[in-house]
Amino acid sequence: MASSSQPPPIPESQLTGLELTKKILESFLKLMTKNKVDPAKITAIEAPQRKIMLKNILDISENTPVFSLLADERKQKKIYHIIKAILAESDKEDEDYKDIESRFTQLLLDRKQGTTSNKRKPANQGGFMTAAQFNSCLKIQKTFHTISDKEIPSNWIKITSTLREPIVFIDAKDEEEAKKIKEKIEFNKNELKISAEITNVRASGDRVITKLTNSTQETIFIQEIKELLGEINIYPPSLRDPMIMLYKIPAMVNTDEFIADLRKFNNFNSDDKIIFHKSFNILFNAYKNIILRVSPAIREELERKRGSLLYKCSTIKAADYFGILRCTRCLRYGHLKTVCGSQSICKYCADFHLSDDCQHKLNSIKFKCASCNQAGHTADDKKNCPEYLKQLNHVVSITNYAYSYVIQD
Numbered sequence: 001m002a003s004s005s006q007p008p009p010i011p012e013s014q015l016t017g018l019e020l021t022k023k024i025l026e027s028f029l030k031l032m033t034k035n036k037v038d039p040a041k042i043t044a045i046e047a048p049q050r051k052i053m054l055k056n057i058l059d060i061s062e063n064t065p066v067f068s069l070l071a072d073e074r075k076q077k078k079i080y081h082i083i084k085a086i087l088a089e090s091d092k093e094d095e096d097y098k099d100i101e102s103r104f105t106q107l108l109l110d111r112k113q114g115t116t117s118n119k120r121k122p123a124n125q126g127g128f129m130t131a132a133q134f135n136s137c138l139k140i141q142k143t144f145h146t147i148s149d150k151e152i153p154s155n156w157i158k159i160t161s162t163l164r165e166p167i168v169f170i171d172a173k174d175e176e177e178a179k180k181i182k183e184k185i186e187f188n189k190n191e192l193k194i195s196a197e198i199t200n201v202r203a204s205g206d207r208v209i210t211k212l213t214n215s216t217q218e219t220i221f222i223q224e225i226k227e228l229l230g231e232i233n234i235y236p237p238s239l240r241d242p243m244i245m246l247y248k249i250p251a252m253v254n255t256d257e258f259i260a261d262l263r264k265f266n267n268f269n270s271d272d273k274i275i276f277h278k279s280f281n282i283l284f285n286a287y288k289n290i291i292l293r294v295s296p297a298i299r300e301e302l303e304r305k306r307g308s309l310l311y312k313c314s315t316i317k318a319a320d321y322f323g324i325l326r327c328t329r330c331l332r333y334g335h336l337k338t339v340c341g342s343q344s345i346c347k348y349c350a351d352f353h354l355s356d357d358c359q360h361k362l363n364s365i366k367f368k369c370a371s372c373n374q375a376g377h378t379a380d381d382k383k384n385c386p387e388y389l390k391q392l393n394h395v396v397s398i399t400n401y402a403y404s405y406v407i408q409d
């Protein structure tokens with residue numbers, strides 16, 4: 001019999017791909033010797049590791065198509081048996097175990113009801129499905145996990161610099177104090193007590209905003225100002241979370257359930273952030289696009305998957321979202337149509353007519369961009385518009401993610 005009884009550790013990082021999932025199931029099954037759960041093997045695993053293991057196994061078991069693919073009926077029963085055995089050994093008061101136990105109970109219940117009736121979960125909802133649905137689901141899951149071998153799509157925008165603007169804020173009690181701090185900075189700069197290269201300093205409400213020439217000067221300024229003013233609250237602008245937009249989700253889908261499914265089907269880590277930002281209906285309200293704020297790890301995964309994610313038995317398209325404002329009337333950046341004083345401008349030739357009426361839609365010689373006033377590209381050609389790229393570089397620089405590409409839809 002196998003002499004090395006210690007199962008290999010379960011990776012804590014997010015589970016990617018069927019191969020890793022398979023390994024996790026296999027190592028879990030090694031907790032059994034001759035069809036019996038070996039208590040010594042269970043106690044050999046450290047308590048936090050055991051919890052992670054159980055959570056992983058439940059994640060997999062709840063993903064019916066994947067679970068059935070990797071474990072036959074006999075293996076599934078063994079796995080349930082091991083889960084039961086570990087739960088029996090566990091601390092009944094522990095919140096994590098309580099959670100695991102209730103998930104497991106629900107799982108067994110779903111399974112039982114699934115064999116007798118399909119009442120709980122209709123087919124296609126990640127529950128029980130027909131053989132044809134099941135097979136197509138497996139195909140999608142399989143191809144999806146090799147998608148990162150694909151080349152970078154040609155419409156993605158390469159990002160060269162993501163440096164944040166060198167700028168710092170100083171908090172004041174009120175407007176009065178903000179003005180005094182601003183004057184002190186100017187005074188000390190004139191007196192050469194501040195050597196940092198300041199390009200601009202201004203009081204705005206109850207804080208002072210100082211722009212520096214570069215990031216080194218920013219660091220020098222922070223040191224010098226702390227020495228001069230003592231206890232003050234000085235900080236660079238906070239970085240925002242990366243945002244992604246997911247396309248064409250059925251409008252009736254509940255957002256919380258959608259996010260939970262997204263986690264489950266893409267095997268995202270439970271501590272990875274996914275926060276609903278907003279959504280808007282499309283295609284006569286039949287579908288909606290959903291914008292989410294996410295952890296860098298999830299944005300990373302979206303790039304690996306070349307702009308698509310798994311959702312139930314299909315893939316959905318997703319892209320980076322930056323919330324860059326552009327007026328749909330005059331096509332300039334920075335304001336919306338509701339406050340626009342200009343006439344409608346054509347996105348193809350920058351003339352004063354509606355884009356739909358343009359005679360030059362297919363005539364690239366006549367193309368002129370109304371956003372930047374340059375000829376040679378249309379206002380929708382994001383890859384070639386310097387004005388759009390300027391806006392993009394700014395938001396990228398204040399986002400908590402080291403972009404190498406911007407994922408376009």
Ligand SMILES: [Zn+2]
Nearest residue numbers: 327329330340
């Ligand atoms: Zn406008």
Ligand SMILES: [Zn+2]
Nearest residue numbers: 346348349358
């Ligand atoms: Zn035109």
Ligand SMILES: [Zn+2]
Nearest residue numbers: 369372385386
């Ligand atoms: Zn342009």
